[in-house]
Amino acid sequence: MGFANELRNQYAEDWNAAVNHPFVDQLLDGSLSDGRLRRYLIQDYQFCDAFTALLGQAVASAPSLPSRLVFAGVLGGFASDENTYFQDCFNELGVPEADRSAPALEPVTQDFDNLMRSALASRSYPDVLAVLLVAEWLYGDWAARAGDPASWPAAPKHSEWIRLHNNPEYNAWVAWLRDEFDAVEPASPDVRNRVSETFREAVRLERAFFDAALDPSALPA
Numbered sequence: 707m708g709f710a711n712e713l714r715n716q717y718a719e720d721w722n723a724a725v726n727h728p729f730v731d732q733l734l735d736g737s738l739s740d741g742r743l744r745r746y747l748i749q750d751y752q753f754c755d756a757f758t759a760l761l762g763q764a765v766a767s768a769p770s771l772p773s774r775l776v777f778a779g780v781l782g783g784f785a786s787d788e789n790t791y792f793q794d795c796f797n798e799l800g801v802p803e804a805d806r807s808a809p810a811l812e813p814v815t816q817d818f819d820n821l822m823r824s825a826l827a828s829r830s831y832p833d834v835l836a837v838l839l840v841a842e843w844l845y846g847d848w849a850a851r852a853g854d855p856a857s858w859p860a861a862p863k864h865s866e867w868i869r870l871h872n873n874p875e876y877n878a879w880v881a882w883l884r885d886e887f888d889a890v891e892p893a894s895p896d897v898r899n900r901v902s903e904t905f906r907e908a909v910r911l912e913r914a915f916f917d918a919a920l921d922p923s924a925l926p927a
């Protein structure tokens with residue numbers, strides 16, 4: 707078994723709780739309220755800011771041109787398709803400019819931002835990959851639950867978020883990330899433990915991010 711699968715199995719409890727989270731259930735069946743979706747997307751847009759910077763670090767830290775080009779291609783898609791989804795939803799949900807560019811960050815968004823910026827500052831390719839891999843693979847896993855596109859929710863604000871994480875190109879990117887992560891498995895036990903800890907924290911935060919989006923104390927459902 708490769709390093710990626712080993713770590714996913716090790717942190718299966720948080721992984722499976724995130725993939726099967728009630729937030730995902732509601733997104734997949736189209737019952738997610740606009741209030742909850744709005745709250746989630748405002749925070750996730752800030753996640754995407756640090757995530758985009760981390761992809762840039764991956765371009766810089768990758769060991770070869772072929773790998774750099776993969777990250778560069780994903781960066782391009784992120785800047786177009788994914789950003790368009792956010793802007794369309796923000797327009798539909800009436801999100802003001804201040805909440806698009808500089809909202810108050812929830813604690814979990816701040817923690818995720820810190821994790822990504824610390825991986826970025828480390829310039830360590832395995833650490834950068836660990837965060838990218840968790841974020842993309844876990845999203846691919848929940849989106850795979852959507853099954854046949856004919857059964858996806860009707861509203862684009864729901865179905866597009868599924869499509870962005872469930873399509874052949876996205877699946878190939880996740881598989882590539884997994885192989886790349888396996889290929890740079892650290893030989894040194896200390897580095898291996900550090901990368902494993904980065905992976906564990908990313909999985910924990912993915913689960914907490916969905917928890918925060920459903921936190922009943924924040925919004926009427």
Ligand SMILES: Cc1ncc(CN)c(N)n1
Nearest residue numbers: 750753841842845912915
């Ligand atoms: C919190 C989170 N994790 C992962 C993804 C997928 N890029 C995302 N948009 N948001």
